[in-house]
Every structure is written in C-alpha cells, then in structure tokens.
Amino acid sequence: MERNVITIRGLTKKYGNLVAVNNVDLEIRAGEVFSILGPNGAGKTTTVEILECIRKATSGEIEILGHDLMTGSKEIRRQIGVLPQEFNAFDLLTVRENIKFFAGMYDRRADVDELISLVDLEDKRDVCFKNLSGGLKQRVGIAISMVNDPRIVFLDEPTTGLDPGARREVWEVIRGLRAKGRTIILTTHYMEEAEVLSDRLAIMNNGKFIALGSPSEVIEDHGGGQICTILGGGLAAMHSLKDMGAELKDNDVMIQIRDKDDLVRIVTSLDHNDISYDEIILRRPSLEDVFLKLTGHTIEGGELID
Amino acid sequence: MTKRITTIFTGLARQFFRSPGSVFWTVAFPVILILIFGAIFDSGGFSSYDLYLQDLDGSDSSRDFIQKLRDTEVLNIHTVPADEDIDSFITSRSIENMLIIPAGFEKDLQSHTAGINLSLRQDGTSGTSMAVFTTINAVVQGYNLKLAGGENYILVTQHDIISEDLSYIDFFLPGIIGLMIMMIAVQSTVGYQTRFRNHGIFRKLATTPLTNAEWLIGMMLWMLVMVGISVATVMITGILVFNVTMSLDVTSLMIIIISTGLFTAIGIIISQFVKDEEVAGTAAGAVTFPMMFLAGSFFPLESMPGYLQSFAKVLPLTYVNNGLRDAMIYGNTVGALDNMLIIIVIALVVIITAVAISGWKKE
Numbered sequence: 001m002e003r004n005v006i007t008i009r010g011l012t013k014k015y016g017n018l019v020a021v022n023n024v025d026l027e028i029r030a031g032e033v034f035s036i037l038g039p040n041g042a043g044k045t046t047t048v049e050i051l052e053c054i055r056k057a058t059s060g061e062i063e064i065l066g067h068d069l070m071t072g073s074k075e076i077r078r079q080i081g082v083l084p085q086e087f088n089a090f091d092l093l094t095v096r097e098n099i100k101f102f103a104g105m106y107d108r109r110a111d112v113d114e115l116i117s118l119v120d121l122e123d124k125r126d127v128c129f130k131n132l133s134g135g136l137k138q139r140v141g142i143a144i145s146m147v148n149d150p151r152i153v154f155l156d157e158p159t160t161g162l163d164p165g166a167r168r169e170v171w172e173v174i175r176g177l178r179a180k181g182r183t184i185i186l187t188t189h190y191m192e193e194a195e196v197l198s199d200r201l202a203i204m205n206n207g208k209f210i211a212l213g214s215p216s217e218v219i220e221d222h223g224g225g226q227i228c229t230i231l232g233g234g235l236a237a238m239h240s241l242k243d244m245g246a247e248l249k250d251n252d253v254m255i256q257i258r259d260k261d262d263l264v265r266i267v268t269s270l271d272h273n274d275i276s277y278d279e280i281i282l283r284r285p286s287l288e289d290v291f292l293k294l295t296g297h298t299i300e301g302g303e304l305i306d
Numbered sequence: 307m308t309k310r311i312t313t314i315f316t317g318l319a320r321q322f323f324r325s326p327g328s329v330f331w332t333v334a335f336p337v338i339l340i341l342i343f344g345a346i347f348d349s350g351g352f353s354s355y356d357l358y359l360q361d362l363d364g365s366d367s368s369r370d371f372i373q374k375l376r377d378t379e380v381l382n383i384h385t386v387p388a389d390e391d392i393d394s395f396i397t398s399r400s401i402e403n404m405l406i407i408p409a410g411f412e413k414d415l416q417s418h419t420a421g422i423n424l425s426l427r428q429d430g431t432s433g434t435s436m437a438v439f440t441t442i443n444a445v446v447q448g449y450n451l452k453l454a455g456g457e458n459y460i461l462v463t464q465h466d467i468i469s470e471d472l473s474y475i476d477f478f479l480p481g482i483i484g485l486m487i488m489m490i491a492v493q494s495t496v497g498y499q500t501r502f503r504n505h506g507i508f509r510k511l512a513t514t515p516l517t518n519a520e521w522l523i524g525m526m527l528w529m530l531v532m533v534g535i536s537v538a539t540v541m542i543t544g545i546l547v548f549n550v551t552m553s554l555d556v557t558s559l560m561i562i563i564i565s566t567g568l569f570t571a572i573g574i575i576i577s578q579f580v581k582d583e584e585v586a587g588t589a590a591g592a593v594t595f596p597m598m599f600l601a602g603s604f605f606p607l608e609s610m611p612g613y614l615q616s617f618a619k620v621l622p623l624t625y626v627n628n629g630l631r632d633a634m635i636y637g638n639t640v641g642a643l644d645n646m647l648i649i650i651v652i653a654l655v656v657i658i659t660a661v662a663i664s665g666w667k668k669e
C-alpha cells in the first residue's frame with residue numbers, strides 16, 4: 001500500500017505581481033523519488049522551499065507526514081532533510097566536521113561515519129571542504145541533508161554544474177538513499193536525470209505542473225508515438241515526407257509515427273523518390289520530446305531555448 | 307539549545323584558527339599598531355594643548371599672567387571657578403593639565419618678598435604634559451627676567467595627577483583595545499553574515515531546529531573570545547614591551563562585553579544592506595576606518611579641530627575609548643560608568659534595530 005507523505009492542494013505563491021507557483025496540486029508517496037523537472041525560473045525552488053518551511057505560501061493547503069504546514073512546522077523540520085540549491089558547506093571545516101556541525105543542530109542524529117560511507121567519502125573525511133571537487137562537495141551536501149535521519153529528503157538541483165561523470169556518481173548516492181526507504185524530492189533541469197532516477201515526476205513551467213506521472217506515463221500521455229529518424233535524409237527526404245509532419249534537424253529528418261502504416265508509407269515514399277539516406281532509426285520519445293511538444297522549447301543549461 | 311550553541315561556537319573557532327588572515331588581524335595587527343604608534347607618539351607633539359586653570363587670586367596681575375599664557379597661542383585655556391574642589395574636578399573630568407595660581411599672587415609679585423609657587427598638576431601618561439610644562443615655564447621665565455633680572459622668582463612646581471609613573475603608551479593601550487573590539491566585531495560579523503548567506507548555509511540552517519537567537523548567541527560568544535584574545539595580546543605586549551601597569555576591573559570588562567554586542571549589531575545591519583561578500587567588507591571598512599581615527603583611538607580628541615570633536619560625540623567608539631581609559635588608567639570610576647551608560651543606550655538602540663531588520667529565516 002502506498003501512502004502519501006506530502007499532500008498539496010491549490011498551492012500558489014506570488015512575489016508581487018509575479019505568480020511563481022500557480023495553483024499546484026500534488027501528492028507524494030512514501031519511498032518514491034519524485035522529480036520536479038523544469039527550466040530556470042519555473043518555480044521549482046519556490047515550491048520545495050515552501051515545503052521546507054522556509055518560505056510562506058500565498059495560498060493553498062499542505063500536509064507533510066500528517067502535520068499541517070501552518071501549525072506543525074516544528075515537527076516537520078525534525079523529519080525532513082534539505083540540500084538547498086547552490087549549497088556550500090563551511091570551506092575551512094573538513095568533510096567530517098561539516099557533517100558533525102549540521103548534525104549538532106538536531107536532537108536525533110544519524111551516525112556521522114555511516115553517512116560518510118553512504119556518500120562514499122571515506123578517504124576524504126579529513127579533507128577541508130574547499131579542497132573538494134564540485135561532485136564531492138554535492139555528496140557532502142547530501143550527507144548533510146541526512147544528518148537527522150530524515151524521512152523525506154529535498155535535493156534542490158544537486159547535480160547542476162557537474163560534469164557527466166560526477167553527475168552519475170551523485171545519481172548512485174540518490175539511489176542509495178532510495179534503497180534505504182527515504183522519500184526523495186528532487187529538482188532538476190536535466191531531462192535524462194529525471195527520466196532515469198524518478199519513480200514519478202512533474203514537468204514544471206511558468207509556475208504550473210504541465211505533466212505528471214511516472215516517466216513512461218508522461219511520455220505515453222504527452223510524447224505521442226515512436227519517433228522515426230532518417231539519418232542523412234536531408235532536404236529531399238524532408239520534402240517528400242512533408243505531409244506527414246517531417247522536420248529537418250541538421251541533416252536528419254524526424255517524423256512522429258501516428259499509426260502502424262506510417263512506417264510503411266515512409267519507406268515507400270523514400271524508395272519511390274529514390275532518396276538516399278544512411279539509416280532509419282525508430283525510438284521511443286523522450287522527456288525532451290514531451291517538453292518540446294508541451295512548451296515548444298527545449299532546455300539547455302537550464303535555460304529555455306526555441 | 308546549549309548543544310546547538312556550542313556547535314556553532316566550536317565551528318566558528320575551528321575556522322578562525324585555520325584562517326591565517328583572521329589570526330593576523332586579531333593578534334599580530336594590534337601588536338604592530340602598539341609598537342609603531344607607541345614609538346611615534348611617545349615623544350608627544352601636538353599643536354595646541356588644553357590647560358585648565360584655577361585663579362585663586364582673581365587680580366589684575368593674575369589676569370595679565372593668564373593673558374600672556376594665552377598669547378603663546380599654544381595653550382587652550384579653560385578657567386575653573388575658584389571655589390571648585392580641584393581633586394574631584396580632575397578625576398571626574400579626566401583632566402590632563404591643571405595650573406593653579408595661588409591667592410596672594412599679585413601681592414607677592416609687587417612686594418618682591420616671598421617667592422611665588424605656581425602649582426601645575428599633570429597627567430604623566432599624556433603626550434601633552436611636557437609641552438604644556440615647557441610653554442608655561444617659558445612665560446614664567448619672561449616674568450622672572452623682567453622682575454628680578456633672571457632670578458627664579460616665580461616657580462612652577464609639577465605634580466603628577468596620577469601617582470604612578472605612567473607614559474603615553476598607557477593612554478594609547480585602551481584606545482587599541484577599543485579599536486580591536488570594533489574591528490573584530492564589525493568585520494567578522496559582516497564576513498560571517500554575508501558568506502554564510504551566499505553559501506546557502508543560512509538557508510540550510512533555517513530548515514533545522516536552530517533558532518535565530520541561538521545563532522546570534524553562539525556567534526556572540528565566539529566574538530567575545532576573539533576580542534578576549536586580542537585584549538590579552540594588547541595587554542601582554544604593553545606589559546612586556548612598555549612595562550605598563552593596567553587593570554581590568556569589572557567596569558572595563560562590562561564595557562568590553564557590551565561594546566562587542568554593539569559592534570556585532572552594527573555588523574549585522576551593514577550585512578543586511580550589502581549582500582555581496584567583498585562589497586560588504588569594504589562597507590565595513592568604510593564604517594570602521596573613519597571611526598578609528600575620529601574617536602580618539604590614537605591621540606586625544608582635544609588635539610582635533612572643534613568640528614571633528616563634535617562629530618566624535620556621535621561615534622560609539624568615542625565612548626568606548628573614554629570609558630576604557632577612565633576605568634583602566636585614570637581610575638575614574640564615575641567617568642567610566644557615565645561612558646558605559648552611554649554605550650548601553652547606543653547598544654540597545656543598535657541591537658534592537660539589528661534584530662528588527664535581520665533574521666536569516668526571512669526570504
């Protein structure tokens with residue numbers, strides 16, 4: 001039986017005239033990794049920081065672990081762990097000292113050495129924070145978010161700015177937390193990250209959730225059929241398949257398959273018109289395709305681009 | 307609660323001892339200041355000096371003598387009523403130079419019979435004493451020449467206001483202590499507040515059970531230890547290098563603690579308006595630097611132009627310096643308590659303002 005650890009109804013946050021979070025409803029289930037995926041300025045941080053009891057909602061009802069956010073924030077604080085966006089621990093304290101420092105804020109504490117091994121930093125425990133690489137710093141941040149042995153962990157863009165290798169290492173750490181039965185709320189603007197890590201996700205844009213569900217549900221609901229790519233098809237292929245909605249990207253042509261016959265039609269048309277190409281690839285649409293379809297944009301480096 | 311406060315305290319302490327810059331500013335900097343300024347100012351040398359004068363004769367001759375002293379344009383003469391009790395007047399106002407013209411000055415001057423004894427009471431710790439004595443003596447010698455062809459008819463006898471053998475460095479050390487309190491409290495507070503805010507540490511702490519008050523108490527306690535290290539350094543240097551004797555009594559300790567709170571609050575206010583760490587450091591310098599020179603840390607306020615003296619009256623550091631000098635050197639408890647009262651009032655205003663406009667739990 002899945003149980004909701006967070007229930008949000010009609011959450012809205014306004015900064016003056018700007019509506020940063022617009023009437024959001026959401027349930028988060030115990031033990032899942034839930035991602036909020038969206039570009040910079042979508043409202044991700046605002047949403048999670050309201051749940052973390054450090055920003056006040058303009059309106060809406062929120063219940064976390066059975067406590068109303070308005071009245072139970074003290075109890076909620078004890079049971080959640082947070083890695084804020086762009087968090088940097090104390091530069092001149094070592095990994096171990098930093099974790100101990102934040103553990104010292106709580107009455108109930110996790111074992112510091114266990115946390116160090118959880119984020120795989122045993123050989124760096126006595127290194128000053130400022131001397132760590134970006135990926136290691138984020139792993140220290142995740143350990144710090146676990147110092148009170150929390151039931152829910154909020155990770156706000158834990159992999160932003162990391163190189164792909166370091167990002168994958170952070171993913172491993174997050175998987176480790178999930179295996180320990182924590183509920184994890186993750187924000188990110190990396191499509192792939194949300195797709196591989198999440199049990200469920202919400203795509204957020206302009207303060208609204210525009211899609212919600214497991215990655216495959218979201219893709220199924222909004223991604224449409226498979227995508228056929230004709231590598232090296234060029235302008236000629238694009239023109240001959242224009243009425244099927246073909247689009248040219250670099251020298252490749254992409255067509256979304258709507259029914260079974262589409263594929264036959266494509267091959268026949270190419271053959272008929274004697275169009276040369278390198279290869280035909282069929283693939284499932286990705287979250288990127290979903291996002292493009294829903295917003296008309298893609299995300300690169302966190303920013304929306306056309 | 308105490309667990310969280312000690313965690314903050316030890317966390318800040320560890321970082322301090324790992325940062326050579328902080329240790330330098332707290333320990334080496336005051337030592338260098340004392341050595342340099344001690345060497346420069348020990349020789350004295352200001353353009354105009356305050357002289358308090360009590361005329362017990364009140365005759366034309368004594369007024370004429372006072373006018374001659376004025377004509378030197380070196381002395382700023384303040385007359386003290388003849389019925390004032392000199393001893394309590396000197397201690398309560400921390401007077402450095404006091405000249406007393408005895409009753410019968412005119413009579414003795416005209417009769418040429420008895421020698422005249424002018425009594426000059428001076429604070430030996432002040433860099434001004436030598437110059438004031440020399441100036442008065444020059445005027446007196448002029449009289450002697452005219453009256454008796456060079457015979458020492460009028461005599462100036464010097465009496466130390468303070469019995470111990472003190473020098474300028476004793477005046478200077480409390481100023482350095484005041485200065486260090488201000489520098490440490492303002493600079494460290496601004497540094498902590500901006501750095502920890504920009505690094506997301508406050509945002510993280512806001513999600514823990516830690517309260518704003520616990521943070522401030524932990525930081526304040528650590529600040530007091532830094533101030534303590536600095537005060538100890540100043541005193542040890544004074545004792546070892548200049549052989550001074552100075553006392554840390556309850557009043558001076560209170561002044562040190564309260565002013566640490568005052569300057570911490572000023573630091574919090576500055577960091578509330580300037581978010582960038584480096585800009586905030588500059589802003590802190592812009593506040594502390596003028597105060598360091600205008601509040602009488604290095605030289606007596608009396609040696610500054612009048613408009614700067616009035617300006618000094620609105621600077622909190624002025625009262626810290628005066629209070630510490632009264633308590634640690636002049637043994638003027640009343641004056642020290644007066645200054646402490648002013649510091650308490652300023653501290654209350656500043657701390658309430660700081661608490662009202664700050665708080666890291668705000669968005």
Ligand SMILES: Nc1ncnc2c1ncn2[C@@H]1O[C@H](COP(=O)(O)OP(=O)(O)O)[C@@H](O)[C@H]1O
Pocket residue numbers: 015018020038039040041042043044045046047669
């Ligand atoms: N404290 C604030 N005051 C005013 N506007 C804000 C504040 N915080 C965020 N915003 C605005 O709200 C929107 C959402 O911001 P944010 O929640 O940080 O988005 P994200 O985390 O998805 O990048 C942005 O347009 C941002 O400029």
Ligand SMILES: [Mg+2]
Pocket residue numbers: 041044045046085156157
């Ligand atoms: Mg954000």
